Amino acid sequence: MTRPANAELGKVTFQEECASCHAAGDGFDLAAFSFPDTTIIRRALGHVDMSTSLDIVAHIRRIWVPETRGVESSPFQPGGLRLGTDYEFAINTFGADQWPADLTSEDLRRIDMWRTEVAVKFPVWSIEENNLDWMPDVPVPEHLLSYRNGRARNALDKFYRGRSVVLLRRAVDALSDGDKDRNNPNAPCIMDPISQLRAKECFEARRWAASLGAQFMLRYRRDAPLHHDVHDVWWDVGNVARRTVTSSAVRGDIDNGLDNWVSWMWMGWAFEPNAHASIYLSLGLKRKEMLRHATFHILKSQVERGRNSSTPYRDLRNVPRFSPDTWLMNAMEFGYNHLLERLEDGERPTGDGLARAISETERAYRDAANRLTANQAKVLVVLRDQVLEYLYLR
Ligand code: HEC
Incomplete structure (x- = not known):
């Protein structure tokens, strides 16, 4: 004889048996991604x-979800559609395989990352065959919850009761501080020296924290960025994946290193486009032969940077390292002109940033020069020197 199903008991059991991996705590993902009863039963019976x-x-059937999606869907994929190629991205975004000569900084700032379709495939929610998904394969480690007197566990409990952005941010911060804190003897994400990195564990712990923010956004239909710390952990999933591609000490330690590197970093960056040096994601995009995406990433980051920073100069310096030949001139012109706009507006890199800005301004031209025609070189020399003129002013 079976008794009638008891949803209240189900809720408690879910918290005890399932929430250590299904981070939302109540099974929101199972409702939101339309898992049929049979699948839930099959998995629960384990x-x-x-x-x-x-x-x-x-x-699960009592949980309110604003919108249900298919299991195979990639939440946050811009425009809901993944493009086929780097070339298609150019055509779709700019109407031609060129950096547009008349594009202004304001135009670029207005391009909405939420709607700009890309050829980068964002992680799906859950897939059993591989790790290109949000769902962590293992529970959040006990030592992360209990480090510093249970700071993360307390923050999570508060978040589960209150579910606000502030509480979410505290929970994500507590988890991501613990994952690289040298005072946590079990911290999996210490990367200096790189031999200390336990890449697989780090990747899983970060996916867990990442999936917490994702479910919050889906539950409350938030498509604007939350606090940047919440998206930083998305970027950080990509960063540990990057190390398993670039660092011999941990090479190959997680599957699909390059795809995870590029997709998580792009996703994190799309929600905080001023936050990270543009070299990291660009190197991954280059390995995937997505140089148009890389150039876009670099210049979009450039226009989003804060005032008086030397970072927009570093961005310019990355243009010749990644831009396709046919894009180079327009992209360089755009980058120099953007710096001029900042300078004309009274901005000035502060502290050590000034010397760095000067050297990046010079190096950007030098690195581009051998791929330019004589006339193009002349135009860029004028722009470069206008930028330098401002920077030399005392
Ligand atoms: C040890 C971590 C872990 C625990 C505990 C866990 N799950 Fe999962 N679950 C996963 C992962 C990881 C996936 C994503 C698919 C995969 O990689 O197997 C998943 C996927 C699912 C799916 C979707 C299955 C599919 O076919 O895609 C359902 C339904 C599910 N879990 C239900 C539950 C229920 C109910 C519980 C508790 C009784 C539970 N899980 C406990 C890790 C866990």
Whole structure:
């Protein structure tokens, strides 16, 4: 004899048996990604008995979701569509395989990352065959929850009760501080020296923290960026993946290193386009032969930077390292003109930034020079020297 399903019991069981991996705590993902009852039961039976599985189903069916999606869908994929190629991205974004000569800084600032379709495939919610998904394969490690007197566990409990952006940010911060804090003897994400990195564990812990923010956005239909720390951890998933491609000490330690590098970093960056040096993601895009995406990433970052920073100069310096030949002249012109706009507006890199800005301004031209025609070189020399003129002023 089976008893009627009890949703309240299902809720409690979910927290006890499932929430260590399904980070939202209540099974929001199972409702939002339209998993059928049969799938929930099949998966639940790996952890609990039949009548408890039915309790869990009853509980899941009570969860309010604003919008359901298919299992295979990639949440946050801009425009809901992944483009086929780097070339298609150029045509779709600019109407031609060129950096547009008449594009202004304001135009570029207005390009909405949420809607700009890209050929980067964002992670799907859950897939059993590989790791190109949000779902962490293992529970959040106990040592991360308990480090510093249970700071992360407390922050999570508060978040589960309150579910606000402030509480979310505290929970994500507590988890991501613990993952690289040298005072946490088990911290999996210490990268200096790189031999200390436990890449797989770090990747899983970061995916766990990342999936917390993702579910918050889906639950409350938030498509504007949340606090940047919440998106930083998305970028950081990509960063540990990057190290498993570039650092011999941990090479190959997670599967699909390059795809995870590029997709997580792009996704994190799309929500905080001023936050990271443009070299890291560009190097991954280059390995995927996506130089048009890289150039876009670099110059979009440039226009989003804060005032008086030397970072927009570093961005310019990255243009010749990544731009396709046919894009180079327009992209360089754009980058120099953008710096001039900042300078004309009274901006000035501060402290050590000034010397750095001067050397990046010079190096950008030098690195581009051998790929320019004589006339193009002349134009860029004039722009370069106008920028330098401002920077030399005392
Ligand atoms: C040890 C971590 C872990 C625990 C605990 C866990 N799950 Fe999962 N679950 C996963 C992962 C990882 C996936 C994503 C698919 C995959 O990689 O297997 C997943 C996917 C699912 C799916 C989708 C399955 C599919 O076919 O795509 C369902 C439904 C599910 N889990 C239900 C549950 C329920 C119910 C519980 C508790 C009774 C539970 N899980 C406990 C890790 C876990």
